[in-house]
Amino acid sequence: MTRSAQTLTLTELLDAHGGGPLPTALLEAHHPADIAAALTELPVERAQALLRQTPPATRAALFGYLPEGLQTELMERSRRAELAELFAHMAHDERVDLFNRLPPDRAERLLPALAHAEREDLRKLASYAEGTVGAVMTSDYATLKPELTAREAVEHLRTQAPDRETIYQAYVVDEERRLIGTVSLRELIVAPPNALVRDLMLEDVIFARVEEEREEAAAKIAKYDLIALPVVNGGHRLVGIVTYDDAMDVLEEEVTEDFQKVGTVSKLVTNVREAGVWTMYRARIAWLVVLVFGNIFSGAGIAYFEETIAMYVALVFFLPLLIGSGGNAGSQASTMMIRALATGDVRLGDWGRMIGREILVAGALGLTLAAAVLLIGLARGGPEIATIVATAMVLIVLVGSTIGMSLPFALSRLKLDPATASAPLVTSIADVTGVVIYFSIASALLPT
Amino acid sequence: MTRSAQTLTLTELLDAHGGGPLPTALLEAHHPADIAAALTELPVERAQALLRQTPPATRAALFGYLPEGLQTELMERSRRAELAELFAHMAHDERVDLFNRLPPDRAERLLPALAHAEREDLRKLASYAEGTVGAVMTSDYATLKPELTAREAVEHLRTQAPDRETIYQAYVVDEERRLIGTVSLRELIVAPPNALVRDLMLEDVIFARVEEEREEAAAKIAKYDLIALPVVNGGHRLVGIVTYDDAMDVLEEEVTEDFQKVGTVSKLVTNVREAGVWTMYRARIAWLVVLVFGNIFSGAGIAYFEETIAMYVALVFFLPLLIGSGGNAGSQASTMMIRALATGDVRLGDWGRMIGREILVAGALGLTLAAAVLLIGLARGGPEIATIVATAMVLIVLVGSTIGMSLPFALSRLKLDPATASAPLVTSIADVTGVVIYFSIASALLPT
Numbered sequence: 001m002t003r004s005a006q007t008l009t010l011t012e013l014l015d016a017h018g019g020g021p022l023p024t025a026l027l028e029a030h031h032p033a034d035i036a037a038a039l040t041e042l043p044v045e046r047a048q049a050l051l052r053q054t055p056p057a058t059r060a061a062l063f064g065y066l067p068e069g070l071q072t073e074l075m076e077r078s079r080r081a082e083l084a085e086l087f088a089h090m091a092h093d094e095r096v097d098l099f100n101r102l103p104p105d106r107a108e109r110l111l112p113a114l115a116h117a118e119r120e121d122l123r124k125l126a127s128y129a130e131g132t133v134g135a136v137m138t139s140d141y142a143t144l145k146p147e148l149t150a151r152e153a154v155e156h157l158r159t160q161a162p163d164r165e166t167i168y169q170a171y172v173v174d175e176e177r178r179l180i181g182t183v184s185l186r187e188l189i190v191a192p193p194n195a196l197v198r199d200l201m202l203e204d205v206i207f208a209r210v211e212e213e214r215e216e217a218a219a220k221i222a223k224y225d226l227i228a229l230p231v232v233n234g235g236h237r238l239v240g241i242v243t244y245d246d247a248m249d250v251l252e253e254e255v256t257e258d259f260q261k262v263g264t265v266s267k268l269v270t271n272v273r274e275a276g277v278w279t280m281y282r283a284r285i286a287w288l289v290v291l292v293f294g295n296i297f298s299g300a301g302i303a304y305f306e307e308t309i310a311m312y313v314a315l316v317f318f319l320p321l322l323i324g325s326g327g328n329a330g331s332q333a334s335t336m337m338i339r340a341l342a343t344g345d346v347r348l349g350d351w352g353r354m355i356g357r358e359i360l361v362a363g364a365l366g367l368t369l370a371a372a373v374l375l376i377g378l379a380r381g382g383p384e385i386a387t388i389v390a391t392a393m394v395l396i397v398l399v400g401s402t403i404g405m406s407l408p409f410a411l412s413r414l415k416l417d418p419a420t421a422s423a424p425l426v427t428s429i430a431d432v433t434g435v436v437i438y439f440s441i442a443s444a445l446l447p448t
Numbered sequence: 449m450t451r452s453a454q455t456l457t458l459t460e461l462l463d464a465h466g467g468g469p470l471p472t473a474l475l476e477a478h479h480p481a482d483i484a485a486a487l488t489e490l491p492v493e494r495a496q497a498l499l500r501q502t503p504p505a506t507r508a509a510l511f512g513y514l515p516e517g518l519q520t521e522l523m524e525r526s527r528r529a530e531l532a533e534l535f536a537h538m539a540h541d542e543r544v545d546l547f548n549r550l551p552p553d554r555a556e557r558l559l560p561a562l563a564h565a566e567r568e569d570l571r572k573l574a575s576y577a578e579g580t581v582g583a584v585m586t587s588d589y590a591t592l593k594p595e596l597t598a599r600e601a602v603e604h605l606r607t608q609a610p611d612r613e614t615i616y617q618a619y620v621v622d623e624e625r626r627l628i629g630t631v632s633l634r635e636l637i638v639a640p641p642n643a644l645v646r647d648l649m650l651e652d653v654i655f656a657r658v659e660e661e662r663e664e665a666a667a668k669i670a671k672y673d674l675i676a677l678p679v680v681n682g683g684h685r686l687v688g689i690v691t692y693d694d695a696m697d698v699l700e701e702e703v704t705e706d707f708q709k710v711g712t713v714s715k716l717v718t719n720v721r722e723a724g725v726w727t728m729y730r731a732r733i734a735w736l737v738v739l740v741f742g743n744i745f746s747g748a749g750i751a752y753f754e755e756t757i758a759m760y761v762a763l764v765f766f767l768p769l770l771i772g773s774g775g776n777a778g779s780q781a782s783t784m785m786i787r788a789l790a791t792g793d794v795r796l797g798d799w800g801r802m803i804g805r806e807i808l809v810a811g812a813l814g815l816t817l818a819a820a821v822l823l824i825g826l827a828r829g830g831p832e833i834a835t836i837v838a839t840a841m842v843l844i845v846l847v848g849s850t851i852g853m854s855l856p857f858a859l860s861r862l863k864l865d866p867a868t869a870s871a872p873l874v875t876s877i878a879d880v881t882g883v884v885i886y887f888s889i890a891s892a893l894l895p896t
Binding site: 028029030031033154157158161162167168185186189190202204206222223224225227244245247248251252255256258259260262263264265271272273276277280281284285287288289291292294295296298299300302303306309310313314316317318319320321323324325327328329331332334335336337338339340343345346350353354357360361364365368369372373376380397422423424427428431435 | 481602637699706721735739751761764765768779782798813845870
């Protein structure tokens with residue numbers, strides 16, 4: 001609550017500022033994330049004018065906290081020299097993201113305006129495929145030689161500090177830049193000043209390869225509680241690091257993707273608030289059409305039993321109840337498994353163990369629900385209908401749960417994302433099987 | 449892939465180890481998380497025996513990486529002196545979690561076996577309510593006095609290092625332990641050795657209060673890219689810190705809870721793999737029963753139109769198609785909003801803006817699906833049925849989407865968790881409205 005009040009004041013404060021550089025006191029009193037949030041509330045021309053009044057290093061830091069849409073808009077409104085200055089001051093991983101979002105012709109024209117080292121760094125980082133560790137890593141890391149003493153190493157890190165994303169974890173490389181160890185600033189500070197880095201470093205380094213998926217790197221950082229994870233290329237040469245805050249962002253995006261899949265929305269939508277009507281339409285229509293076809297099968301099942309239904313219209317009363325329960329039990333089971341597979345709580349090999357328990361659980365759930373509908377069946381349709389409805393309920397919940405539980409495993413085994421086994425998909429499949437089970441039992445038991 | 453092979457070897461290696469302490473080389477060559485994972489694969493007696501052969505500090509580190517179930521089992525098998533030794537060496541936030549899981553009588557008997565300072569620390573940390581910042585913070589933090597020089601401050605942190613969870617961010621407190629600033633080890637190292645902490649520190653500190661929800665603290669750490677967040681009590685006195693790796697765990701648990709809600713599973717289940725049949729049954733039955741009542745309303749709707757249905761049995765064919773599409777469009781909208789509200793991409797006040805767009809998007813989706821079913825309607829029921837089905841489709845998708853989109857906002861406004869607007873709940877509501885819309889149109893347009 002206090003934060004939004006604070007942001008409001010800050011926005012007003014910034015908006016009221018006239019020409020001339022922004023006061024240092026104001027810039028120092030607020031976290032760049034808060035100033036960036038305040039800028040977002042202003043008209044884009046005003047935000048741009050204020051950014052121009054900010055020293056380049058601060059401007060670059062602020063820019064990194066702005067939402068993607070505003071970043072792109074500001075870049076489009078900037079001259080080439082302004083862009084070059086911005087790029088020179090930004091974190092290496094953030095600027096390559098920006099670079100990749102520039103239209104190809106602007107990107108080409110920007111390159112000659114940059115210093116040689118920056119140009120090479122951008123070209124190198126921009127060359128990694130999206131979704132890989134290479135595309136999220138940064139080249140702002142600190143390296144040490146193994147023959148340095150702890151005192152020399154701390155002195156070396158000290159001079160590198162302003163340019164490096166972290167100096168708390170340093171990487172030890174040989175003459176060919178091969179990663180041979182890692183040492184933390186804490187260990188260097190605690191060690192006797194004359195101890196050698198070679199003797200202090202941990203040799204069994206946890207690392208990622210540039211071509212690995214970025215989610216794997218983020219998972220390693222979370223699992224081993226790392227501040228940063230070194231990234232090596234094919235020759236085991238150190239080429240970058242992924243920091244814990246970038247790993248948090250990756251994990252957050254991954255979860256959003258899983259949610260979108262569970263909600264059968266394609267991953268076109270990166271920002272729900274800003275997305276246009278057409279973007280939202282495209283993100284949703286494909287799955288709805290696919291699911292309609294699933295429902296046509298349910299309809300076909302019903303058509304097949306049309307005679308029985310015409311004779312016993314009361315059966316239709318129980319249709320939503322039965323297929324709904326099968327679908328609900330199935331989506332419970334699938335959603336739980338999707339998450340458990342994503343966190344690693346459950347592995348592919350656990351299917352056998354899980355299916356046995358699922359049958360017991362689903363059986364118990366089905367019996368409970370059957371007991372509930374038995375009474376409604378007696379009241380509305382008599383003992384025959386009640387028996388049919390109760391029997392169908394047990395079977396439908398059992399089959400729905402088993403499908404819901406197994407689908408994420410099956411998709412995983414086929415190297416597809418288990419999150420695709422979304423509630424709507426499971427519900428559609430459970431609907432068809434529910435219709436068939438229900439009316440098969442009915443037409444077998446009822447006189448025609 | 450390589451990691452699971454490595455774990456396997458490590459498990460075998462550990463299992464093959466005879467009596468006597470575990471070799472230091474083995475303990476140093478592997479990350480505690482990997483050794484803990486290997487121990488988990490062994491029978492509990494064997495894991496306990498191996499832990500007893502490990503030096504206390506390493507044992508405590510390993511213990512922190514074991515799954516909750518195994519931790520509890522090992523604690524139950526330990527003598528009081530062993531427990532006291534373990535507690536003395538564990539991280540403060542981890543040991544208080546363990547302490548809170550001990551049966552009350554064992555917890556009481558353990559306290560006298562601990563040193564005075566540890567006992568007080570445990571009592572203090574254990575007193576915060578579950579889910580608050582106080583319950584996840586740790587008391588292993590480093591503080592500095594404002595009148596120290598940078599050199600003295602580094603020296604001070606150096607001596608505190610082995611006992612502190614992080615020395616990379618230090619907190620500056622006055623004589624009454626009130627938090628007055630924060631300074632990073634990086635700043636201290638870069639600064640001139642004689643600069644005063646008072647002049648180097650950042651005074652506008654981002655902090656949390658002990659009684660805040662732990663998710664708020666985790667969100668601040670993610671937003672401001674912090675290594676640790678200081679925690680203060682009512683008198684603005686520093687009482688603990690929350691570190692970035694604990695924030696990652698909190699965010700991960702929060703997401704799992706959201707998934708469970710979306711899958712209509714209650715949060716009883718903390719570990720899907722280990723949970724028993726009875727736990728799973730209880731976690732799932734309540735929602736299934738609630739949803740059955742929702743479906744009874746659909747059934748009641750159908751019963752109300754029984755005459756129309758008996759005359760035009762072909763209408764039933766399109767029932768799953770229509771109510772299914774409304775439910776699917778609704779779950780798409782609700783799942784997207786649940787996530788967008790959780791990440792802060794969308795705020796409560798955005799509802800007005802969102803609803804306008806949703807109506808346009810849903811209208812377009814409805815028209816597309818109507819066009820598809822129009823053909824099926826013509827083929828199976830003639831022009832009259834086709835008109836009814838197409839008209840119903842547009843309305844049902846529109847109503848379903850609007851409900852799905854608005855429900856998370858409504859729940860949020862009522863201070864309930866928006867994730868409760870799960871796909872199954874939205875589907876149930878959409879089903880009822882779908883039945884009523886469909887058969888109302890049919891009975892109005894068809895001759896009876």
